[in-house]
Amino acid sequence: MSLEQSVIFDERKDQIHRKGDAPFTMGCNRESLAGAVSQRACVFCGSRVVLYPIADAVHLVHGPIGCASYTWDIRGALSSGPALHRLSFSTDLQEKDVIFGGEEKLYKALVELIDRHAPAAAFVYSTCIVGIIGDDLNAVCARVSREKGIPVLPVQSEGFKGNKRSGYHAACKAMFQLMGKGSTEGISPLSVNLLGDFNLAGEIWIIREYFRQMGIETVANITGDGRVADIRRAHGAALNVVQCSGATMDLAKMMQETFGTPFLRVSYFGVEDMAESLYAVARFFLQRDPAIMDRTRALVREELAVLYPRLQEYRRALEGKKAAIYVGGAFKAFSLVKAFRLLGMQVVLAGSQTGTEEDYQELYEITDEGTIIVDDSNPLELSSFLKEKDVDIFVGGVKERPIAYKLGVGFCDHNHERKEPLEGFVGMLNFAKEVHSSVMSPVWRFVPRSIHRGKEPAFTESLFKAGAECRPN
Amino acid sequence: MHHSNAPYTSTTNACKLCKPLGACLAFRGIEGAVPFLHGSQGCATYMRRYVISHFREPMDIASSSLGEKHAVYGGEANLKQGLRNVMHKYEAKLVGVATTCLTETIGDDVPMILKAFRREMEESGVGSSLPALVSVSTPSYSGAHMEGFHGAVRAVVDQFTGDPEVLPPRENRVNLLPGFVSPADTRYLREILDDFGVESVILPDISETMDGPAMEDYAKIPGGGTAIEDIRSMGGSRCTLELGRTIMGTDTAGRLLRERCGVPLHGMGTPIGLRESDVFFSTLKCTLQRKIPRKHTLERGRLVDAYVDAHKYVFGKKVVVFGEEDLVVGLTAFLAEIGAVPVLCASGGESGRFRECIEGVTSGILSPSPEVREGMDFYDIAEEAESLSPDLLIGHSKGFHLAKRLGIPLIRVGFPIHDRFGGQRILHLAYRGTQNLLDRVVNALLEKKQEDSPVGYGYM
Numbered sequence: 001m002s003l004e005q006s007v008i009f010d011e012r013k014d015q016i017h018r019k020g021d022a023p024f025t026m027g028c029n030r031e032s033l034a035g036a037v038s039q040r041a042c043v044f045c046g047s048r049v050v051l052y053p054i055a056d057a058v059h060l061v062h063g064p065i066g067c068a069s070y071t072w073d074i075r076g077a078l079s080s081g082p083a084l085h086r087l088s089f090s091t092d093l094q095e096k097d098v099i100f101g102g103e104e105k106l107y108k109a110l111v112e113l114i115d116r117h118a119p120a121a122a123f124v125y126s127t128c129i130v131g132i133i134g135d136d137l138n139a140v141c142a143r144v145s146r147e148k149g150i151p152v153l154p155v156q157s158e159g160f161k162g163n164k165r166s167g168y169h170a171a172c173k174a175m176f177q178l179m180g181k182g183s184t185e186g187i188s189p190l191s192v193n194l195l196g197d198f199n200l201a202g203e204i205w206i207i208r209e210y211f212r213q214m215g216i217e218t219v220a221n222i223t224g225d226g227r228v229a230d231i232r233r234a235h236g237a238a239l240n241v242v243q244c245s246g247a248t249m250d251l252a253k254m255m256q257e258t259f260g261t262p263f264l265r266v267s268y269f270g271v272e273d274m275a276e277s278l279y280a281v282a283r284f285f286l287q288r289d290p291a292i293m294d295r296t297r298a299l300v301r302e303e304l305a306v307l308y309p310r311l312q313e314y315r316r317a318l319e320g321k322k323a324a325i326y327v328g329g330a331f332k333a334f335s336l337v338k339a340f341r342l343l344g345m346q347v348v349l350a351g352s353q354t355g356t357e358e359d360y361q362e363l364y365e366i367t368d369e370g371t372i373i374v375d376d377s378n379p380l381e382l383s384s385f386l387k388e389k390d391v392d393i394f395v396g397g398v399k400e401r402p403i404a405y406k407l408g409v410g411f412c413d414h415n416h417e418r419k420e421p422l423e424g425f426v427g428m429l430n431f432a433k434e435v436h437s438s439v440m441s442p443v444w445r446f447v448p449r450s451i452h453r454g455k456e457p458a459f460t461e462s463l464f465k466a467g468a469e470c471r472p473n
Numbered sequence: 474m475h476h477s478n479a480p481y482t483s484t485t486n487a488c489k490l491c492k493p494l495g496a497c498l499a500f501r502g503i504e505g506a507v508p509f510l511h512g513s514q515g516c517a518t519y520m521r522r523y524v525i526s527h528f529r530e531p532m533d534i535a536s537s538s539l540g541e542k543h544a545v546y547g548g549e550a551n552l553k554q555g556l557r558n559v560m561h562k563y564e565a566k567l568v569g570v571a572t573t574c575l576t577e578t579i580g581d582d583v584p585m586i587l588k589a590f591r592r593e594m595e596e597s598g599v600g601s602s603l604p605a606l607v608s609v610s611t612p613s614y615s616g617a618h619m620e621g622f623h624g625a626v627r628a629v630v631d632q633f634t635g636d637p638e639v640l641p642p643r644e645n646r647v648n649l650l651p652g653f654v655s656p657a658d659t660r661y662l663r664e665i666l667d668d669f670g671v672e673s674v675i676l677p678d679i680s681e682t683m684d685g686p687a688m689e690d691y692a693k694i695p696g697g698g699t700a701i702e703d704i705r706s707m708g709g710s711r712c713t714l715e716l717g718r719t720i721m722g723t724d725t726a727g728r729l730l731r732e733r734c735g736v737p738l739h740g741m742g743t744p745i746g747l748r749e750s751d752v753f754f755s756t757l758k759c760t761l762q763r764k765i766p767r768k769h770t771l772e773r774g775r776l777v778d779a780y781v782d783a784h785k786y787v788f789g790k791k792v793v794v795f796g797e798e799d800l801v802v803g804l805t806a807f808l809a810e811i812g813a814v815p816v817l818c819a820s821g822g823e824s825g826r827f828r829e830c831i832e833g834v835t836s837g838i839l840s841p842s843p844e845v846r847e848g849m850d851f852y853d854i855a856e857e858a859e860s861l862s863p864d865l866l867i868g869h870s871k872g873f874h875l876a877k878r879l880g881i882p883l884i885r886v887g888f889p890i891h892d893r894f895g896g897q898r899i900l901h902l903a904y905r906g907t908q909n910l911l912d913r914v915v916n917a918l919l920e921k922k923q924e925d926s927p928v929g930y931g932y933m
Contacts, residue, residue, distance in 0.1 A: 007562060032514050032538045034551040035558030042515025064574050064613035065484065065821075066491025070519035072871070092484040095615045098578060109483035128513055128575040129614065132544065160513035160575055161541045379533050380562055383691030398522050402531040406688055448689035 046167020063127025184236025199224025408447025489821025495621030502677020505566030512573030708734030
């Protein structure tokens with residue numbers, strides 16, 4: 001039995017495709033298989049990641065302590081002002097609350113936190129246990145909202161009620177309650193909301209600056225460096241620009257339905273997608289401002305003039321190296337495939353936790369023959385793919401990192417913990433730099449994978465031709 | 474002096490983790506074991522992420538991945554399916570099932586489900602390849618991660634030890650239940666026992682499972698961990714050493730071994746500082762009737778020498794200590810010995826014995842006793858710390874924000890350490906660990922003094 005056969009569950013066989021083997025079909029959008037050690041999180045996680053960067057709101061996790069502990073300051077979502085989002089608030093439910101109900105505790109905790117921090121709003125996250133004991137979150141939130149005069153929004157994010165995507169939806173529903181409430185006076189006809197950017201490492205500031213140079217006003221960041229007041233007037237923007245696979249797509253759809261706000265799907269990763277995103281927005285506003293396209297072209301040209309020569313240097317070193325991608329949403333994988341191509345690298349594995357059929361179809365179309373496409377994978381599968389494809393760098397999040405490192409494979413964190421912006425033109429350069437700094441490290445020559453394949457000598461003695469007389473034979 | 478918790482309803486920046494996480498860590502220290510959470514998928518993933526960020530090692534935790542319909546009809550089918558999958562793909566020798574708040578509340582009877590699963594497997598003829606199945610009840614609304622840790626250790630001992638009659642007594646072997654200590658600590662404890670010339674069963678043993686070598690193939694289950702065969706025969710050991718003052722006298726694995734198998738139990742503090750380490754060594758000396766190996770008396774001697782060399786730098790320095798209760802007790806014992814003044818001892822845990830244990834290690838050497846607070850979060854700790862104007866914080870990395878605000882050094886110890894490198898290799902215990910802590914404390918204070926001074930001292 002091959003290594004791969006020994007690690008792939010029968011139930012998951014149709015969630016893995018090797019391009020070129022057979023006509024493309026992909027099983028996805030399912031509950032994770034019990035016992036398979038999925039890399040996915042839960043509904044709560046989906047809601048938490050989307051709403052988390054709203055910096056002037058209290059984010060109260062109603063449940064036992066774990067859910068709040070594990071999400072304390074978990075993302076590098078920066079704020080230019082208040083930083084309430086970086087605190088971890090919990091009702092820390094105890095046994096007696098589970099028996100008698102947690103509503104009273106929730107009420108008191110909310111009042112206490114609102115009095116203490118004077119937030120612009122409060123989000124209250126429901127966790128597994130709350131879904132079981134049946135606390136009436138809506139009633140408590142409505143009561144506190146009345147008494148305190150700020151929006152207090154329940155987020156129906158019970159962990160077991162679906163997967164991360166359901167959590168995105170719950171977050172969108174909660175945010176949508178804020179919309180249509182603020183004044184839209186003075187908003188430019190050339191205006192956008194930025195949806196699905198979480199301002200990791202300050203990325204949304206880069207994107208806002210591009211739009212500013214194009215003459216476009218950004219009304220609301222949803223949600224990176226987000227503010228409640230901005231979200232309340234987001235319905236006044238002319239266009240929603242939506243990044244990221246599904247996190248805020250539901251919100252864009254709700255806004256379109258209710259306020260008639262059109263939306264565009266974009267990606268700010270990689271040169272091609274970044275430029276195309278700006279052009280798409282420029283095309284949208286072309287009738288209102290015929291000069292916008294020229295400004296956009298000038299911007300892109302200027303950025304590329306700086307970027308390209310430097311990218312070429314990295315490309316020379318990285319050409320022909322092999323990359324594997326496993327990320328949360330598939331949309332990011334599309335951009336990464338293109339970004340690696342720009343660096344002359346070959347993507348041999350592309351997967352996501354929560355991709356849809358359409359997502360995987362697109363991945364299939366943009367990848368090379370032989371590429372493995374995978375949905376909702378796990379450490380055993382991923383490690384066997386890395387080994388089989390003899391990968392030079394793996395792109396993922398914290399949970400994927402030790403899989404790569406243990407096997408002696410380079411790694412790039414393209415998730416919450418990144419400290420350098422990877423979006424925008426400058427982000428592409430940072431990405432190239434990071435990939436280069438991992439792939440080109442001399443440490444890989446010492447790991448078992450290199451030694452056993454005869455790429456490198458096992459011990460220093462053979463490099464220096466020393467110690468021969470010490471050997472037993 | 475208040476002894477009660479801060480008067481707040483809400484928790485801000487908790488100083489504790491949830492119960493199943495502790496159980497998973499303990500299970501990870503058993504050879505061939507896969508930790509398994511019976512609950513929704515997110516619990517396993519969150520805990521994996523949290524643990525990985527400290528140890529920088531793979532940490533596969535399986536899950537029964539319950540969805541909405543299971544919450545209504547019960548999680549039995551998913552639990553069984555998950556166990557089958559873990560059996561087949563991970564080839565586990567043991568699956569350690571910890572419950573979560575979800576499955577505790579919907580009322581799944583995990584021991585019964587495991588029994589039924591075993592029966593079904595035996596009937597279908599695969600009983601012989603069945604891994605051991607251990608379960609522990611870990612609802613996160615009752616107790617924190619250390620209760621989960623000790624609960625899992627006890628559950629393992631409960632499952633594998635039985636009638637002492639069938640065991641040949643092993644006079645030259647001791648059981649060591651160290652609690653949640655670092656891989657480096659575990660390796661050092663084994664070295665000490667080896668040096669005494671005694672065989673040992675250390676349970677759990679994460680020294681290799683959470684700090685392993687680079688590999689060519691991904692180990693489905695990392696090598697190392699306490700062998701199940703060794704656990705089975707713990708009932709025949711000469712004695713059990715169980716570390717942690719706050720768990721002394723409670724329903725621990727050590728007590729179970731004593732009651733069920735008659736293994737004498739020596740409960741003692743987590744050996745940090747000279748006196749608590751002396752207790753550890755002298756217990757070994759007395760029970761084994763052997764001299765303390767010279768290597769260790771020398772290390773003790775060097776530690777005393779270092780205490781002297783360091784005393785002026787640390788005298789009167791006010792320290793806030795936080796983290797797991799038993800770790801804080803050990804650290805406080807050490808700080809009191811060197812003339813530092815622990816002004817606040819805080820923990821998110823709520824054993825009810827924290828104060829008494831702190832008093833136990835500070836009486837006669839520190840006056841007055843420090844503030845001792847259970848059930849604290851970082852909001853409470855910060856509020857207290859503001860008025861105490863400490864010189865130093867000692868605890869895990871979640872104290873960073875407070876240290877930054879106060880402009881004082883944080884000595885990172887214990888778990889988690891998410892913002893520095895090498896958390897798994899920090900040595901805390903016994904003479905050598907104490908020496909390491911002392912060096913770090915003194916150097917942090919020196920660095921602060923040097924940095925803050927306009928003089929630019931070249932000698933400190």
